[in-house]
Amino acid sequence: xxxxxxxxxxxxxxxxxxxxxxxxxxxxxxxxxxxxxxxxxxxxxxxxxxxxxxxxxxxxxxxxxxxxxxxxxxxxxxxxxxxxxxxxxxxxxxxxxxxxxxxxxxxxxxxxxxxxxxxxxxxxxxxxxxxxxxxxxxxxxxxxxxxxxxxxxxxxxxxxxxx
Amino acid sequence: xxxxxxxxxxxxxxxxxxxxxxxxxxxxxxxxxxxxxxxxxxxxxxxxxxxxxxxxxxxxxxxxxxxxxxxxxxxxxxxxxxxxxxxxxxxxxxxxxxxxxxxxxxxxxxxxxxxxxxxxxxxxxxxxxxxxxxxxxxxxxxxxxxxxxxxxxxxxxxxxxxxxxxxxxxxxxxxxxxxxxxxxxxxxxxxxxxxxxxxxxxxxxxxxxxxxxxxxxxxxxxxxxxxxxxxxxxxxxxxxxxxxxxxxxxxxxxxxxxxxxxxxxxxxxxxxxxxxxxxxxxxxxxxxxxxxxxxxxxxxxxxxxxxxxxxxxxx
Numbered sequence: 078x079x080x081x082x083x084x085x086x087x088x089x090x091x092x093x094x095x096x097x098x099x100x101x102x103x104x105x106x107x108x109x110x111x112x113x114x115x116x117x118x119x120x121x122x123x124x125x126x127x128x129x130x131x132x133x134x135x136x137x138x139x140x141x142x143x144x145x146x147x148x149x150x151x152x153x154x155x156x157x158x159x160x161x162x163x164x165x166x167x168x169x170x171x172x173x174x175x176x177x178x179x180x181x182x183x184x185x186x187x188x189x190x191x192x193x194x195x196x197x198x199x200x201x202x203x204x205x206x207x208x209x210x211x212x213x214x215x216x217x218x219x220x221x222x223x224x225x226x227x228x229x230x231x232x233x234x235x236x237x238x239x240x
Numbered sequence: 241x242x243x244x245x246x247x248x249x250x251x252x253x254x255x256x257x258x259x260x261x262x263x264x265x266x267x268x269x270x271x272x273x274x275x276x277x278x279x280x281x282x283x284x285x286x287x288x289x290x291x292x293x294x295x296x297x298x299x300x301x302x303x304x305x306x307x308x309x310x311x312x313x314x315x316x317x318x319x320x321x322x323x324x325x326x327x328x329x330x331x332x333x334x335x336x337x338x339x340x341x342x343x344x345x346x347x348x349x350x351x352x353x354x355x356x357x358x359x360x361x362x363x364x365x366x367x368x369x370x371x372x373x374x375x376x377x378x379x380x381x382x383x384x385x386x387x388x389x390x391x392x393x394x395x396x397x398x399x400x401x402x403x404x405x406x407x408x409x410x411x412x413x414x415x416x417x418x419x420x421x422x423x424x425x426x427x428x429x430x431x432x433x434x435x436x437x438x439x440x441x442x443x444x445x446x447x448x449x450x451x452x453x454x455x456x457x458x459x460x461x462x463x464x465x466x467x468x469x470x471x472x473x474x475x476x477x478x479x480x481x482x483x484x485x486x487x488x489x490x491x492x493x494x495x496x497x498x499x500x501x502x503x504x505x506x507x508x509x510x511x512x513x514x515x516x517x518x519x520x521x522x523x524x525x526x527x528x529x530x531x532x533x534x535x536x537x538x539x540x541x542x543x544x545x546x547x548x549x550x551x552x553x554x555x
Binding site: 094095098099100101102103104105125126127128130131133134137138139141142143145147148149150152153156157160163195 | 248249251252253254255256259260262263264265266267268269274275278279282286289290292293295296297300
């Protein structure tokens with residue numbers, strides 16, 4: 078990424094992080110929007126897998142620091158999702174809206190799955206309810222909001238290819 | 241795959257594995273070091289974010305609290321409004337009890353339902369009928385004064401016309417007995433339609449604004465001394481040999497919920513003593529108001545008079 082686009086990407090990520098820590102607690106939905114996953118996926122498809130893993134790890138640490146009971150779980154989940162998203166970007170790096178929505182949906186679902194398994198707090202029926210009810214709902218909401226975010230930020234991050 | 245690309249890919253994998261291992265290490269850290277690391281991140285990097293999150297959470301709880309407080313405030317307002325209505329009804333019932341004590345005999349208490357449908361605006365449905373001893377052409381009164389007259393009587397209910405009814409007429413007299421006339425509905429438009437009209441008053445007997453008007457007892461339906469209302473002002477009409485006055489009634493039919501129906505025997509006996517104190521009080525207020533107006537006029541006249549030049553002018 079060029080410098081201007083790097084700065085733009087940093088600004089977008091910062092905004093999404095701020096939204097995650099302001100709008101999300103304000104809404105306080107049971108199946109809330111995960112702005113960090115949206116931000117991480119937007120960055121991940123535009124950088125190399127190693128950088129995506131690093132960004133994911135850093136964003137995961139932010140989440141972990143706020144809930145130290147499962148310190149490291151979010152970092153692990155974000156790292157894996159970021160790395161995987163960056164690896165798969167060839168498949169998903171398209172202008173198709175539905176494909177982007179599926180990409181965010183799956184990203185959030187995988188993040189929740191890894192996070193829940195890594196933190197080990199939930200078990201039995203609680204884990205099942207979380208994985209099969211609340212996680213899909215949260216992923217759906219995140220995908221819808223993610224599409225809106227992408228529609229806004231895509232023109233700014235669009236890469237102009239030299240002739 | 242080109243060699244550089246393969247090298248980059250390997251480096252990416254190494255970085256990712258490093259991050260995963262670091263995350264796993266953080267996961268299995270003992271409580272002490274884990275809290276120290278988390279605290280360091282929170283304190284240095286996440287200070288502003290934590291503050292933002294805390295403020296957002298507080299804003300949310302404030303919003304929720306505001307909603308519940310509004311619910312509490314609304315219910316308190318609703319209760320207080322109900323309380324006002326109950327207090328007003330209690331006062332009316334107390335007054336009616338007082339009226340019952342003053343009348344002593346010859347009356348039937350009844351609840352009144354004001355007609356709301358078209359053509360029923362000027363009638364009351366009363367919860368007493370022939371079984372309770374109500375007969376047609378009986379006067380219907382409250383503690384404030386005259387309401388109307390029973391028109392139809394059924395076994396357990398009866399229908400009364402109220403003073404705004406076009407057929408309502410009552411022979412009336414001023415409290416001192418100097419001015420006679422007939423009171424009927426004014427039939428004006430707007431706020432005036434809630435007023436009465438006293439017409440046929442001889443020219444030699446003018447009435448002051450605020451003077452109480454009571455029934456004269458002529459006609460056999462309404463006993464003498466029933467308070468009807470107070471004079472508002474004289475109505476100017478071009479060619480007439482008598483004066484007409486606008487009268488504000490003491491009873492508002494819309495507020496009537498309980499009434500007394502006077503029996504013909506009681507009406508024949510007269511009820512002058514029942515409403516006389518209230519009428520006298522009105523008269524006293526009119527006189528007091530007239531006196532204070534006269535005093536104010538005197539003061540104004542003396543203030544506007546030229547100062548006496550003999551010895552009062554300063555040198």
